[in-house]
Amino acid sequence: MTAVPKSRVTLARIDDRASGVQQTIRALAVNPAKNKDVLIKPNFNTADPAPGSTHNDTLVALVDELWQMGARSISVGERSYPRTASVMEAKGIVPLLEARDVRIIDFDALPDEDWVKVDAAGSHWRDGFRVARPVLDAACLVSAGCLKTHQFGGVFTLSLKLHVGVVPTTRHGYDYMAELHGSPHQQELIAEINAPFTPDLVVLDGVEAFVDGGPATGKRVRGDVVLAATDRVAIDAVGVAILKHLGSNAQVMTRPIFFQKQIARAVELGLGADSPEAIELVATDPSGEDFRDRVAAILSQG
Numbered sequence: 116m117t118a119v120p121k122s123r124v125t126l127a128r129i130d131d132r133a134s135g136v137q138q139t140i141r142a143l144a145v146n147p148a149k150n151k152d153v154l155i156k157p158n159f160n161t162a163d164p165a166p167g168s169t170h171n172d173t174l175v176a177l178v179d180e181l182w183q184m185g186a187r188s189i190s191v192g193e194r195s196y197p198r199t200a201s202v203m204e205a206k207g208i209v210p211l212l213e214a215r216d217v218r219i220i221d222f223d224a225l226p227d228e229d230w231v232k233v234d235a236a237g238s239h240w241r242d243g244f245r246v247a248r249p250v251l252d253a254a255c256l257v258s259a260g261c262l263k264t265h266q267f268g269g270v271f272t273l274s275l276k277l278h279v280g281v282v283p284t285t286r287h288g289y290d291y292m293a294e295l296h297g298s299p300h301q302q303e304l305i306a307e308i309n310a311p312f313t314p315d316l317v318v319l320d321g322v323e324a325f326v327d328g329g330p331a332t333g334k335r336v337r338g339d340v341v342l343a344a345t346d347r348v349a350i351d352a353v354g355v356a357i358l359k360h361l362g363s364n365a366q367v368m369t370r371p372i373f374f375q376k377q378i379a380r381a382v383e384l385g386l387g388a389d390s391p392e393a394i395e396l397v398a399t400d401p402s403g404e405d406f407r408d409r410v411a412a413i414l415s416q417g
Contacts (some may be wrong), residue, residue, distance in 0.1 A: 121395040122346035122388040124353045126410070128339060128403030132322055133176035135341025138399040139318065140180055143343055147315035149185035151255035154220070156314075158261050158277050159193045162205035163331040166261035166323050171208055173320045177259055178215050189215075192249050194222035194280045196292075222247045222283070230286045238307040239300040244291055250281045250312055258314040258347065262321030262338055262354055263329040268301040270366045272330045273354040274317045274347040275377050278308050302376035309347065310384050317350050318343050326363040336361050340406070348387025349394045351378055356414040371417045391415045 125142040127135040155177060157169040165173070174191070181189055191212055195202040199221045203209050212219060230245040250256060260277040269276050284292045295304050319342040325333030338361060344350035355372045362368075373379060373390060382389045391414045398407040 119393070121393055122344065122349035123395045123397055124342055124344040124346070124349050125397050125399055126353070126403055126407050127341045127399045128406045129341060130322055130339045132170055132172045132320060132341065135320070135322070136173060136176040136318055136343075137180055139341050139343035140316070142397060142399045143345065145345060146184050147345070148181050148255050148257070150187050152188045152253070153181050153186045153190070153255040153257055154249055154253035155181075155189065155191045155257045155259060156250065156277065156281065157191060157193060157259045158272070158280075159195045159199070159202050159206065160280060161196060161331045162202045165320065166263045166325055166329075167331045168202075168206065169259050169261060170320055170322070171206060171211060173318070174208065174259060175211055175215070177257065177318055178212070178217055181257065182215070186255070188218070190218040190220050190249070192220035192222055192247065194247065194283060196284065199223045220249050222249075222281070227286055230283050233311050235307055235310065239298065239303045240307060241294060244282050244308065245286055246308075246311055247281050247283075253312075255316075256312060256314045257316045257318070260317065260319045262319060262340075262357060263325035264327055264333060264358065264364060264367060265329050266327070266333070267296060269305060269330075270302060270375060270377065271355060271358065273319060273351040274314070275309055275351050275381055276305050279305060282308055303380040306377050306380035306384060306386070309381060309386055314345075314347055316343065316345060317347050319350055319354055321354070321357060324358065324361060326358060326361050346387040348378060348381045352388065352391070352394060353396060353410065353414060356410045359413050360410055372414065373417050391417055
């Protein structure tokens, strides 16, 4: 019987975001960006300092690495709360991206026809949801998340939850965010948003983390870790293991990782690794191996 390849998650034990991004991506030994038009989806829900939003250094390092990988073009696309343009201005990211020849796609400014309806039969959404067309059309989609908890029903915001920003707040006369945040199935809805597309690369900045509160502000601790993967379920499972290692809230600490509803529903949908045994956690250098081993031990508990 042919062995099924494991989903590799690379881990850099580091406090330098730029080096962490470079090390973890290169350790994956894949290049989905070469000769591709790349779309980066950051965590710019608000302009709060990292991990409230993607750190500017992380995003700039990711852009620089993607250019080194041979990307044909790079865009950054987001739908924020409050308005995307004001969040990007407050973060000071616009001139940094413009200096690197990166196009900014403000999902708020998309016309109605560029919010594509996904019927999602069998989902927990009442009547499906809409996804920004640039995400669906991306030749190479790269997701840049943070390591943090979510106090408003999501439990944690890693890479699956990051993609709530590809769904509109209100379009075609319907408030999708009201449904999401008012639903008893919020975590399942989060996973289901991810079904119509697949990121080619996911980077998770855990140099700082929220272990309670979030997503904008919360109990801040040092994580000193950067992760990368091509499997968003695998990287979220590792992220939850790290939150457990750091000492998080009861919702994170008392529920096994693969029983967390975001992850369990994503597994049901076939979006990634279905167990700890399906994940290969790799330290980028010997200095991170002890931390890798401690996280892997937590991950192995399921």
